[in-house]
Amino acid sequence: MPDEIAAGLSEVIADRSRVLTTPAVLDRLSHDFYWYSPILRGQLAKKMGDVALQPINVDEVLAVLRFAGQHEIPVTARGAGTGNYGQCVPLQGGIVLDLSLMDKLEEITADGVAVCQPGLRLGALETEARKHGWELRMYPSTLAKASVGGFLGGGSGGIGSVAHGQLRDFDNVRAFEVVTMEERPRVVLHEGAAVHEILHAWGTNGILTRIWLALAPAVEWTQMTAAFDSYLAAFRFTQSIAVDGAWSKRLATVFEWPIPSFFTPVRRVTRDGKALVLIMIANSQAEALRTAIEAAGGEVTFAGEYVGPRTQPLLSDYTWNHTTLWAMKADPAYTYLQCGFSPTTCEEQFRLLRERYGDEILFHIEFMKNGENVVAPGAIPVVRFTTEERLNDMIAYCRSIGVFVANPHVNYLEDAGRFRADNIQLRAKQRYDPRGLLNPGKMISFRREEPAK
Numbered sequence: 001m002p003d004e005i006a007a008g009l010s011e012v013i014a015d016r017s018r019v020l021t022t023p024a025v026l027d028r029l030s031h032d033f034y035w036y037s038p039i040l041r042g043q044l045a046k047k048m049g050d051v052a053l054q055p056i057n058v059d060e061v062l063a064v065l066r067f068a069g070q071h072e073i074p075v076t077a078r079g080a081g082t083g084n085y086g087q088c089v090p091l092q093g094g095i096v097l098d099l100s101l102m103d104k105l106e107e108i109t110a111d112g113v114a115v116c117q118p119g120l121r122l123g124a125l126e127t128e129a130r131k132h133g134w135e136l137r138m139y140p141s142t143l144a145k146a147s148v149g150g151f152l153g154g155g156s157g158g159i160g161s162v163a164h165g166q167l168r169d170f171d172n173v174r175a176f177e178v179v180t181m182e183e184r185p186r187v188v189l190h191e192g193a194a195v196h197e198i199l200h201a202w203g204t205n206g207i208l209t210r211i212w213l214a215l216a217p218a219v220e221w222t223q224m225t226a227a228f229d230s231y232l233a234a235f236r237f238t239q240s241i242a243v244d245g246a247w248s249k250r251l252a253t254v255f256e257w258p259i260p261s262f263f264t265p266v267r268r269v270t271r272d273g274k275a276l277v278l279i280m281i282a283n284s285q286a287e288a289l290r291t292a293i294e295a296a297g298g299e300v301t302f303a304g305e306y307v308g309p310r311t312q313p314l315l316s317d318y319t320w321n322h323t324t325l326w327a328m329k330a331d332p333a334y335t336y337l338q339c340g341f342s343p344t345t346c347e348e349q350f351r352l353l354r355e356r357y358g359d360e361i362l363f364h365i366e367f368m369k370n371g372e373n374v375v376a377p378g379a380i381p382v383v384r385f386t387t388e389e390r391l392n393d394m395i396a397y398c399r400s401i402g403v404f405v406a407n408p409h410v411n412y413l414e415d416a417g418r419f420r421a422d423n424i425q426l427r428a429k430q431r432y433d434p435r436g437l438l439n440p441g442k443m444i445s446f447r448r449e450e451p452a453k
């Protein structure tokens, strides 16, 4: 970075300790869990920012964006760097805007809305909310580390989605303030439907600096696991619980064998050769669930109370995308897909995939509610990687049989699943970042308009 730029940045962030240039630090702050993908691993390992800045308030964010705009320097926002698509990896260098110091919880309102800064960790928010009789509606399995801003910027749903849908559903995200990268950067409030212009756009069209996130009344939860002889028996039982609104649940997960064998710290809750079910159920329904499991031919292998993010063992550490992590620890040849099966024809879809790919694909189901109030089998199947062609063949085949795939082996929004057909994220980028300086390269349908000559 030219000296004059480095000097200018020091004026924008007066405290030198928050202007980071040490290569090892920059390397860490420029990367996330992109290495989950054998394809992205090769593409992103060497990508780095030139400097990382750690603002502590919105005025500093504004000053950084003003400065970066004047000098046409790319800016890539970072929360905790737990994304798994390389979302926060700066493809064109420039500034890594590390928002982890903007981590204040301003308020939990009487009607259950958390007002906070983007760097607040979700685990801290869950702990604090429960003290006030509220809890997160949904959280990724990276609860302890992930930030609220990063979840809104790059995540989608998680534990709780079986009851509350995803971030984009049911007004779960009430509002936020976003800093633009216009010629004169400003703070704009997005409320209600307008949040969808910025939500899950990977920081390509604005920087979230203040967030209003809806919470749910806190429930006392039990974590329960059960072993079933076959995957289909486990799946059918869990689906019956997931779709039945009479059960109050936060998580409904199914793992085909041998996935449970990867969970080395909690092998005691698994049974050799059997599928494993994991359900977070209201304490008041735990005994009824146990009875239902046994009536369906399952064996309850564990039941224990959830007492917040510090619960031991915290069984959500084996769900959602953590399942992939355990699989990769067991065998580095494993990778994954992010899928949505049909609520009605999923068993036929499972059969077709098994017929074509055998145990190259292992089923891991996470039930989640969609915006139409239908609880459907989402999935993060574990996939044995051989070649890119084979992986792409599997993705294409999934799509051909009606299985939705958010491709986690690409580094741009359009194919990674959440790009909106109504193009409102693109239009927001054209408005708020016309020079294409925010996280460049991640929204490939964006074209910078060159001024007429």
Ligand SMILES: Cc1cc2nc3c(=O)[nH]c(=O)nc-3n(C[C@H](O)[C@H](O)[C@H](O)COP(=O)(O)OP(=O)(O)OC[C@H]3O[C@@H](n4cnc5c(N)ncnc54)[C@H](O)[C@@H]3O)c2cc1C
Pocket (backbone or CB within 6 Å): 032, 033, 076, 077, 078, 079, 080, 081, 082, 083, 084, 087, 088, 099, 118, 139, 140, 141, 142, 145, 146, 147, 148, 149, 150, 151, 152, 153, 154, 155, 156, 157, 158, 159, 201, 202, 203, 204, 206, 207, 208, 209, 320, 321, 322, 325, 439
């Ligand atoms: C083991 C594992 C399990 C996971 N499980 C889940 C899961 O269950 N559900 C799920 O949805 N995801 C999951 N993820 C992905 C990720 O952990 C979550 O989406 C998490 O919420 C990201 O938060 P973060 O703070 O780490 O964001 P980061 O990775 O730092 O950022 C994510 C994206 O948001 C952008 N961003 C960050 N802050 C802002 C801001 N203030 N304004 C604008 N843009 C911003 C970044 O530029 C980036 O594009 C998982 C990942 C791993 C590795």
